[in-house]
Amino acid sequence: MKIYNTLTKEKEEFKPREPGKVSIYVCGPTTYNFIHLGNARSFIFFDTVRRYFRYRGYEVRYVQNFTDMDDKIINRAWEEKENPLFLAEKYVQAYFYDAQALNIQKADIHPKVSQHIPEIIDLIKVLIEKKHAYLVDQDVYFDIATFADYGKLSGRNLDFIQAGARVEVDVRKKNPLDFALWKAAKPGEPFWESPWGLGRPGWHIECTTMALKYLGSGFDIHGGGNDLIFPHHENEIAQAEAATGQPFAHYWIHSGYLTVNQEKMSKSLGNYFLVREILKKFPPETVRFFLLSTHYRSPQDFSEENLNNAARGLERLKTSIILLQEALARFGWSDTSQSSNHKFQTTESEAAFLATLNKLESDFVVAMEDDFNTALALSKLFDLAREVNTYLTQRPETKNQQSEELARVALVKAKELFGSFNEVLGIFKTDVRGDIVLERSFQEKDALVEPLINLIIRLRQEARVKKDWVSADKIRNSLKELGIVLEDTPTGVRWKYKEDNGPVISGAGS
RNA sequence: GGCGGCAUAGCCAAGUGGUAAGGCAGCGGUCUGCAAAACCGUUAUCCCCCGGUUCGAAUCCGGGUGCCGCCUCCA
Incomplete structure (x- = not known):
């Protein structure tokens, strides 16, 4: 399997830390409002990555955090006259509601910053002991000058970064790019006790702490949206590797932006669409199908027209699944629990059909193996639909028993393919047996x-x-x-x- | 100023050296009472422009144009 690694800027062969196991950490939302479609793109993509590894037989440990303590949350809580942690929890629940609608499965672990303060303090202590961090008043900063590799993820040369170009520089810091590990609490702000006084963690330290806690140094995949490369992930690497002296994560995967009129969908531009608003107009499977129809690293433009286009394409897939289900029921083959491996004389059309199905299965895998090419994988679903439809319309009425049996095997196989492709892509809802349920x-x-x-x-x-x-x-x-x-x-x-x-x-x- | 991305048919979109996947829309046909769905056929001599490398490039190299992103919080 090939994965594009932001760290090396190359597609690399995937080699897990432990054979047969994959450890993944994905940066989740900062919970101060509802998630929008751009967020959903990233979460759906990584959910698909996880599903694919599982489909390939890996044991996956998947961690997605909630940043439930942060300046944004405090400000929002202040505006709404609410307790920050209470407000954050509200949006955590809102996340689960939206995610479930989009068939995004729960992570194995959803750690929260507020639940990991002792571990965060411990990590900061280590960084201070190792002289990678320093105290200013009651704030603690990471000293980037002590970490030679700083900038290796984002490809930044420190000499050229225009620090302070857009934000005022805190003159107390040794270097403008030094970032806070611990922030002293201002009056009225939530705080925890620490060796440096009352305060709270800085933005980046929580992910480092939780990733190290649940996955350990050198875990396989760390992911998030493109906008996290700098400074968030750059800083995470600095903290983790400075503290442990070991490589932090092996593969860094970043998803591209969802755009509106070619501009990044973002909160500050105000051009965003909330998942829950979109779901009032479009079925979740359409939304998920749409978001997977472009390769994850390419920008994807959101518009009603594009979603409608996706809806019409999906319709074709659904029709084929219905035709197949109807056919299986009509022939009394709805019980698919046992697909037999009889030796029978092959009948040409059935044998060819079956061979095509097998080819599609391997094509699908090849597509996903190439840096998770969901757009290509999706086209295999369309190929599958066409093959099924064609077989169904061309199948002669009278058949001998052998070809009947072969036809049954082939159609059941087709049904299983729809099921397993969907198990990876997560477009359609399924019942307990894993069969696609079309509402x-x-x-x-x-x-x-x-x-x-x-x-x-x-x-x-x-x-x-x-x-x-x-x-x-x-x-x-x-x-x-x-x-x-x-x-x-x-x-x-x-x-x-x-x-x-x-x-x-x-x-x-x- | 530094770093990075994108540009493929009317629309969406895959394709990183071997002669343009797939979907939507359109057109012709089969089927149908008529439709719809489905099936068959058809729709880019060409992949932003210019130059180069090569037997051969959408794919590599050089130059240019346009759009976008990061360098401040954002998936």
Whole structure:
């Protein structure tokens, strides 16, 4: 497997620290508000990375933190006249709500800064003892001059960094780029006791501490968005390696930005869309599908048009899955618990179909092995859909028993492929057996809808039997205006909600 | 000023030396009472521009143009 490593700026062969095991630390949100779609892009991508490793049989230890103590949170709490930790916890829960909707699985460990103050203090002590940090009044700063490798991740040459170009330099620091490990509490701010007085951790030390605690030095993968490369991850490396004398993380993976009109979606620009707002207009599988349809390191532009485009593409996939499920049910093959390995004389079309399926499976793996190329992997899903559809439409009605059996094996295999691809990409919800569950619509809320539509369909069928095409078409067209699509098939009528959205969401999130 | 990214058909998008995946939209056909869905066929002589290396480049090198990002908190 090849992974692009920000540290070396090259695609490298992935070699785990321990065979068969992968340790991953991903920087989670600072919980002072709801997550937006740009955040979701990163979280969904790393969730997919984790799923893929598992699919490949690795034992994965996945850690994603919450930064629940930080200036932003304090400021926000001040504005809302709320306790900072209480406010942070509120948004932690909000994160889980949004993440679950997007099929982002919970990490094995979700450590919080507020729960790791003693460990953080211990690490700062070590840095002071080793002369990598110094005390100014009641603040503690990291002394970057003592860490020769400073800048190795972000490719920064210290001589050229225009310190203070955009932010006022704290003259008490030895070097403008020195950063706080511990900050003395100002009146009214939350604080913990420390050897240096009452205060709280600086921004970067918490991730270093928690990554070292749960994964240890030299763990496999550290990830986050592009915007964390500098200074956050640069500083994490400095702290960790200065303190331990060992390499911190092996592979550094950074996801590209989600943009709006080519500009980075960001809180400061105000051009962001909250996940929960988007999910009011688009089903979560559409959102996840869209975010995985571009390679993770490329910028991806968000727009309603692009999401609608994704929705129509997804529709094709869903149709194929439905056709397959219907076929399996029709042939009485819905029980897929045991796929047999009979020796049978192969029938040409079935054998070719099966061979194609096997090829697709390996293609999918090849795509993911190449630096997690989810866009390419997704195209294998479309190939799979086409192969399934083609086989289903071309399959002769009468078959001998051997080809029947082979057909069953092939179709079950196709179903399993949809299932395992989805296990990695996480687009569709699944049931306990891991089978894809296609809900008619994310916005289906009324239990009456289903029986009512079935009633209308029956009435229309009566009209069709009488060849009353005028009435039949009138019903179908009227339903379509309501966003409900009818499809007459040889085996009955199928209905579904129209997937794409017309009007554009106006305005950004708050 | 330093560092970095992106530019592929109407739209989205993969592709880092071997002669342009996939999706959406469009067009023609099959199927259908008509549709829809599905299937078949079709849609970039060319990958921002100029030059170079090579038998061969969207892919490598040099130069240029445009857009964006980081250097302050942001996934």
